[in-house]
Amino acid sequence: MNGAPLLDIEYVLPLRWGNDETMDDLTAYLTRLRAWADVTVVDGSDPDRFASHASAWSSLVRHIPCDETTGANGKVRGVLTGIASARHERVVIADDDVRYDYRALAAVVSELERATLVKPQNHFAPLPWHARWDTARSLLNRALSDDYPGTYALRRSALLSAGGYDADTLFENLEMERTIRATGGRIHSRPDIYVMRRPPTARHFLSQRVRQAYDSWAQPLRLAIEAAILPTVWILRHRPGSLALVLLMIVVLAERGRRRLDGRSVFPATSALWAPLWVAERAVCSWLAIAVRLRGGVRYGGARLRVSAHSQRSILRRIAEEAGPRWPQTATDAGGR
Structure with missing residues (x-):
């Protein structure tokens, strides 16, 4: 949007690339x-690639190295480095595949007038087969609650006052949300603010199936429901009519998510039909995630991460211990989710 006014925000983009296939687009x-x-x-790439990125981007934006001392999750390290060096109170954090337009960016920033953290809604463009598959996850999340996007807007002071968030957790978005809540921050979900996201490669998509299922360890009820899918299918194996009804209900639920808040403007009409495939995937991967847990956690960046995300109660306890006995425990909900 030419001629749009400069927004009073810091846009923090953490990345750690092993190749530069998407460099031109970024x-x-x-x-x-x-x-x-x-x-x-905030660039955590190897030195040669960092130098190449600096050559391409330093004339466009501020390009800085990532602090590599804060934990095993590279994205969290990048976010915390960016937050620490941000020049503005209002910050937008976005993965390297997120593509805001001006209207969406201005909308999430405006919402920070009333909120501490804002969650918009991602959608993939373009839509290869694996992006359509993963879109079904977003639709089911939208139908039942909220999706977890690759971008947030937040107030820098809230995260700094909490001492950041744990960089040794896998489900870093949920860890950040619970940390903000533990400090008494207000989280506003805005599933009506649509932000484009580039899809991963099919190879990367396939490599993430068990890792994403492992995230459900932070939400025990969800994990129990997902793990119950395979036994339920086994029980209904000789009742094809019942199975067909279950599949239809899954499609209807996904369609509800697609229609919510004008989702039809970004989610194609066939999107809900992919939902049974995603549910079948999660039915299998939830048990694989359980097996991975017994082996010590998911491999990530050369280490094993056992914790998906901490409960809100344990985060509140950590903040209180780090701040000392005078820290006011004023969170609106100190319990786990």
Whole structure:
């Protein structure tokens, strides 16, 4: 959007690349983005690739190295580095595959007038088969509660006052949300603010199936429901009519998520039909995630991460211990979710 005013925000983009296949697309995006916001790219790539990125981006945005001492989760390290060096109170955090337009960026920033943390809704573009498959997950999440996007807007001071969030957790988005809640922050879900996201490669998508299922360890009820799918199918194996009814209910539920808050403007009409495939995937991967837990956790960046995300109660306890006895425990909900 040419002529749009500069927003009073810091846009923090953490990345750690093993190849530069998407560099041209990201460079074009940064070129647009710098007219709308102050941008900081936190780069945890190897030295040669970091130097190449610096050559391409330093004239466009601020390009800085990632603090490698804060934990095993590289994305969290990048976020915490970016938050610490941010020049603005209002910060937008976005994965390297997120592509805001000006309207969506301005909308999440405006919402920070009333909230501590804002959750918009991602949607994939373009839509290869694996992006359609994963879109079904978003639709089911939208139908039942909220989706977890690859981008958030937040107030820098809230995260700093909490001492950051744990960089040794796998489900870093949920860990950050619970940390903000533990400090008494207000989280606003805005599933009506649609932000484009580039799909991963099919190979990367396939490599993430068990890892994403492992995230449910942070939500025990969800994990129990997902693990119950295979036994339920076994019980109904000789009742095809009942199985067909269950499949229909899954499609209807996904369609409800697609229709919520004008979701039809970004989610194609066939999106809900992929939902049974995603549910079948999660039925299998939830048990694989249980097996991985017994082996010590998911491999991530050369280490094993056992904790998906901490309960809100344990986060509140950690913040209180680090701040000392005078820290006011004023969270609106100190219990786990």
